Amino acid sequence: MTLTQKQRASEPAQALRNCRTAFIGVGIASALVNVLYLTGSFFMLEVYDRVLPSRSIPTLIALCLLALLLYSFQGAFEMVRGRMLVRIAGALDEAMSARIYRAIVQAPLKLRTHGDGLQALRDFDQVRSFLSGSGPSAFFDLPWLPFYILICFLFHPMIGIVSIIGSLILIVLTFLTNRGTQAPSKRASEAGNLRNAFAQASQRNAEVMQAMGMLGRMSRKWDERNDTYREENRMTSDVGNGYGALSKVFRMALQSGVLATGAVLVIEGLASPGIIIAGSILTARALAPVELAIGNWRGFVAARQSWARLNELLKAMPERDAPLELPAPRERLTAEGLAGGPPGAQRLTFADVNFAVRAGSALGIIGPSASGKSSLARALIGIWPAFRGSARLDGAALDQWDSDRLGRHIGYLPQDVELFAGTVAQNIARFEENASSDAIVAAARAARVNDLILKLPNGYETEIGEGGASLSAGQRQRVALARALYGEPFLVVLDEPNSNLDAEGEQALSEAIMSVRQRGGIVIVIAHRPSALAATDLVLMMNEGRMQAFGPKDEVLAKILRQESRPPQVAGAANLKVVGEGQDNAQ
The missing domain is CATH 3.40.50.300 (P-loop containing nucleotide triphosphate hydrolases)
Incomplete structure (x- = not known):
């Protein structure tokens, strides 16, 4: 069944939905953990209200053994929950890693990419790291906040009221943390991408930089980019750490406030002494998930932004069902009104190219630099998109082929x-x-x-x-x-194939081209040096993105030589005539 556009836009979400049984397990483990967190509060309550008044050592021993057993169960469930979250992250990786890899590889061929092109991989790692960390545990614990507050009310309404006030304040701090870290976190991510791309470009050009004394100047440019990244990262950390510290201090102060409230209640005879310690411990536990969520908020914001970018990328590059497998091409390559340019760009680098090449022929594409030769070659094999027209093998447009199957030919x-x-x-x-x-x-x-x-x-x-x-x-x-x-393969495209070859290599290249022709294949050769055209029988002349001439090699080269030998005015008129003749030949 073909995926709808809406389904394609949420492929990571679908992968997580497939883990819903595991998420249910995490929820159950979280429920057991949060119930068992009551152990400390009720242990202190019993110690103060039963053991101390009765001075019973056997009762204390029994309570200690029971508490130890419950703490053991709590630790086991905590460990199970952590392992399940790690497995969920692993399942997401198993389901999506190949898809992410294909998107990374194909993105430069279909979209305008920035930086080093690996942002999607970093985004995926960010989401996976967050899922396997402590952040999700905090969010699973947050819904239990009302449960703890309810028990605080059962201890005494005043303790419950103090807990509610503290919870509201921490929720406000969480909201402020989100609003304060979202923008600088996004800017820090963008600055980091630019910095990494610059470092990779510098590494690729290390020989040039060293030979021409550019290292010092490029180091200063690196400092500028790194300073920007460091500043944005500092702002994000300052905001997150500031709100985290504030929430921690407030929770400690609130715990002392609950102790004071319990003390007043005991003095007034409205509660037992055990309520003082039990209420303090329970309130601290009730607010701990909020504090943990604030501490993990930076990672959550980064994961959310990464999730959005992943969805955007996968939506822009949907996978389709494999089309019907076509027979191997054997007859011809045709370009019909072909026009194209770089992926994601709104400009044409070549346009209105029409020609046909039959099996057993070799076509040389020549022309000055930036005339659209390499762009045309990429469009002829489907690497770059065709904005208009089409390239066809035996009459079938390239998009009618599955890319892996087309690659065999x-x-x-x-x-x-x-x-x-x-x-x-x-x-x-x-x-x-x-x-x-x-x-x-x-x-x-x-x-x-x-x-x-x-x-x-x-x-x-x-x-x-x-x-x-x-x-x-x-x-x-x-x-x-x-x-x-x-x-x-039936179609072989060679872009400047002799740029690094010596005389022996060029001879081998000509022989290779002839061998393809002799077995009934087609060769396209992009060339500046005439030696690369020795084994071709057809030539296509490109200039400023337009096809100037097409036909048998000797005829086209003769026309070009005659044009270059004429005065500029006459050559310009002849050039217009050649365009017309080339188009006639192509048709």
Whole structure:
């Protein structure tokens, strides 16, 4: 059954609702714990009203043994409640962690993200930590406040009235704590995200900063961001700690006030001496959950804000049922009025692209920097959204495919190559479980990188480290090319595939492109250097986000050369003519 939009917006809530039996168990444990908390009050009441007047040691021993037994049960139920809350947090993690991971990975492809992109993971950790901490226990104990006040009234109405007044004051303090910490807590979270993103960017550019003497200047910028974070965090802590200290002092003063009230009642002959101690202990216990809630309020506010952000993210990135599995593409790639740009942005980086490439062809996309080449490549394989038009494989738009199934038919070599920690074989096989050794070696041979891999310390089982740190830039690019060719995908998109290659690497690249063409695949090559186009038969010229020409490589390159050799005025007119001819060819 397909989830409705409303249900999708509350996926974490649904995960918690699945734990309702555990929450009922926590409620029952809390009820038993709060009933057993009366042990201390009634023990003191009996000691003062029965043991001391009768001077009976056996009675005192019996009361001590009974109290010890009840305290043991109380401790056991406290432990059970804590463990159940930890299990609930674990169940939430088990139900949502994979969903959160997918959302983190896909968010940069669909939404405009800020910072390091890991805010959702931190939010999820915040919610899980709060659930497994002492905060929920305080909220489970709060509903028992009227129960304790009622018993205070049974001791004497004056003690009950004092308890009610104290409770109202602590509730007001709780409200003020919430209002005082909400805004600075949110600002502190945002400042922390900016600080962390700056630190990660600095780490990625450590070589540049060191080589060009930027470390001092960037350190001052770091200080500015860290000062902002520290100031917002200090404000949040000051407010929370201030109200927490005030509530603690007030509860101690209230406990003394109850003692004084009990003393007056005893002096006036309206209550027994045991009421003095029992009422004081019971009042302190009645208000303890309120104080604990105030102490945990900062964590509660942070968890609530994290919960809201998680719901917002998951609502913006709903999961859908897997569409009908389509047959493997074998015939053509088409772009029909395709226009797109960065996810979450309101601007187009390319528009009105129309062309068709049949199986066995290789298309080179050329043009000056910022002409929309890489943006077009991302849209052709569904990484970036199509704002208008569509990209189609054998007539089926990309959104008609399940992403994992579509990935089997696509190979992609990005401009900035990034490998994962693991072995060379795992990276080539795209971390596919039980990957065939023959398929891995076949991909390496298709990329002409087999010999290079065999020269590594452990061959295909060489650990390459985080990001492929143990390999050179050229080695990473060639291993990534083998990854793109793994499984003989129908469509292979190579973005600046020769940027880090030597002459031998470029020759291997041309041979790899030809091998894809010979087996009936399609290759898209984004290039600045003409050597990358050696194995292509089609060329698409981009300029300022528009398709300027499309057709056989020799014809298009000849037109471009003629245009560049003419005077500016004539070249401009010829440029308009080429656009028209390119569109005619595309259609």
